[in-house]
Amino acid sequence: MDEASRFPLASQVALQDVYMDDVVSGAQNLDTAHQLQCQLQNMLETCGMKLHKWNSNSKELLNSSTDQEHSFSTNAESAIKTLGVSWKPTGDYFMFKVSIPSMTSYTKRDVLSVIARLYDPLGLIGPVISKAKIFLQKLWLRKLNWEEFLPDAIAPEWLNFVSSLKALEELKIDRYILTDSYVKLMLLGYSDASEAAYGAVVYMHCVKEDGTTTTKLIGSKSRAAPIKVISIPRRTLSVSTAGPISGKSSPLSTSTFS
Numbered sequence: 001m002d003e004a005s006r007f008p009l010a011s012q013v014a015l016q017d018v019y020m021d022d023v024v025s026g027a028q029n030l031d032t033a034h035q036l037q038c039q040l041q042n043m044l045e046t047c048g049m050k051l052h053k054w055n056s057n058s059k060e061l062l063n064s065s066t067d068q069e070h071s072f073s074t075n076a077e078s079a080i081k082t083l084g085v086s087w088k089p090t091g092d093y094f095m096f097k098v099s100i101p102s103m104t105s106y107t108k109r110d111v112l113s114v115i116a117r118l119y120d121p122l123g124l125i126g127p128v129i130s131k132a133k134i135f136l137q138k139l140w141l142r143k144l145n146w147e148e149f150l151p152d153a154i155a156p157e158w159l160n161f162v163s164s165l166k167a168l169e170e171l172k173i174d175r176y177i178l179t180d181s182y183v184k185l186m187l188l189g190y191s192d193a194s195e196a197a198y199g200a201v202v203y204m205h206c207v208k209e210d211g212t213t214t215t216k217l218i219g220s221k222s223r224a225a226p227i228k229v230i231s232i233p234r235r236t237l238s239v240s241t242a243g244p245i246s247g248k249s250s251p252l253s254t255s256t257f258s
Contacts, residue, residue: 003043010039019083023051033061055080057092057175084119092175094124096168106158108139109146114162123201124173126220130197131161133224141227177204177216188215193235197224 004011009027013036017025023040027033033056041051054065079088079095086095100114115132118125135158142151150158178185184207191200199222205215225235 003046007039007043009036010043013040014043022083024082026056030058030060033058034064037061037064055089057089083121085122087175088172091172094122094173094175096125096171098165098168100162100165104159105149106155106162107147107149108144111136111139111150111158118165123220123222124217125168125171126199126201126222128165128168130199130222130224133222134196135161137224137227174216177218179206179208179214181209182206183209187218191236193225193232193238195225195232197222198235198238199223 009032013023013025017023025036027036037054044051054062056062079086079097081087086097087093088095098117100117103110106114115129115136118129118132120126120129135154138154139150142154144150149155186205186207188203188205189200190202192198199220201220202218203215204218205213207213
């Protein structure tokens with residue numbers, strides 16, 4: 001980048017942490033975060049762009065910008081959407097808000113609409129998404145039309161699933177996956193398969209100086225098993241190339257900001 005020498009921190013963020021028109025980044029400490037904020041503002045102003053909609057898990061960093069630049073609510077009880085994922089800055093955790101219309105009968109189109117509302121790009125609720133995918137596959141196997149109501153044999157299963165989705169709002173998933181004063185880090189990856197689905201998950205395991213440990217979810221990926229019958233061992237092997245444990249599909253980043 002032309003401005004890399006003048007804005008070393010901002011240039012790296014512009015290359016790695018910009019998604020569409022959103023900048024999602026951070027720093028290890030408050031001083032570096034202030035420098036990054038100033039560099040981003042100054043660098044983008046050189047090409048006529050002004051950054052706004054600032055938010056942070058640090059009140060000190062927010063206080064360095066004006067209220068007009070906070071288009072998001074800074075209310076302690078409020079959560080904001082970051083790339084479609086709900087994030088609560090004050091607690092620094094991800095959360096889910098479930099908004100499903102109350103219905104007594106569902107068509108195949110309605111089922112797909114509910115599944116589309118379960119937006120989970122990070123794979124934080126993989127088991128829930130898997131259950132929804134498996135049910136949708138059942139509808140395809142039954143060759144239901146889009147406007148056809150669910151048969152009595154399977155309708156209760158879907159109604160129970162929808163009623164249980166409210167429990168997702170109780171989840172609080174830490175955004176920051178490391179811990180202070182760690183002496184050892186381990187990436188733990190697991191994969192498994194069954195007749196209905198297969199998937200993989202990755203955790204960050206941290207060992208502190210005092211010997212205590214923390215293990216936090218990084219992400220997961222799951223798929224409904226294909227209709228074509230293949231062996232479970234083969235499905236298990238397929239996960240390693242399709243899931244988050246594949247270095248090719250999910251390269252590791254050196255960004256570990258808190």
